Amino acid sequence: MQEQTFFMIKPDGVKRGLVGKVLGRLENRDFRIEDLQMRMITRELLEAHYADLVDKSFFEGIATFMMSGPVVTGIASGPDVIKSWRTMMGVTDPVLALPGTIRGDFARAQENGAIQNIVHGSDSPESARREIQIWFGK
Template sequence: MTERTLILVKPDGVQRALSGEILSRVEAKGYRLVAVELLHASREVLSRHYAEHEGKPFYEPLVEFMESGPTLAIVAEGERVIEGFRSLAGATDPTTAAPGTIRGDLGRHWPTAVIQNLVHGSDSPESAAREIAIWFPELSA
């Protein structure tokens, strides 16, 4: 089943010049890049993206981190791309992420207010549709 997902290379990944490496891994996996844009996310976009976390203790530090620099926003397409990219990304905590994954190979724990783990990937078809509409409204049907 062909599907689409939103992938974000977060400000830590962009700042560390890992965007090309991450894009290369996505393409090497056989996924097609539908849209790619380097942007500085606004608070409005981030508050919509992270709406489910509003009111939680990590919400404000997370939004501040995501506002701290450019983000590479990507829409990728392919068979089971949501599940596939999440597997490629690895566990949320870079310290425990398996070798061979983006977070396992390229990430590490930093003493920051929120985990800086390089990438985000949609967790379900519903989340992917919602997130793509936020970051790439022109792709919403």
């Protein structure tokens, strides 16, 4: 099924020069990158994106990490792109992420209260629509 997803290359991925490698994996799977931006995250944008986590004790660690440098955000499209992108990313915890996945190949263990796992991707069509609206206003 043709669909869209939101993706993000987090500050650790940008800082470590992995943007091209991550985008290349999307393109190698014949997914289309429809929009792409590099930006700094504001607190307001971060709280909108992570609305369900704002009241959690660990949110400040996430906020500090996510606002520590620029991120690359994008919209990718293609057949079953949400499920495929999530598989390509690997599991959230870098220690458990399998080799061959983005997180398995590039992510590092938790540092400074936040998991530095290179990428984010929408987990459902509803999340994709919500995140695309937050980040791109579409």
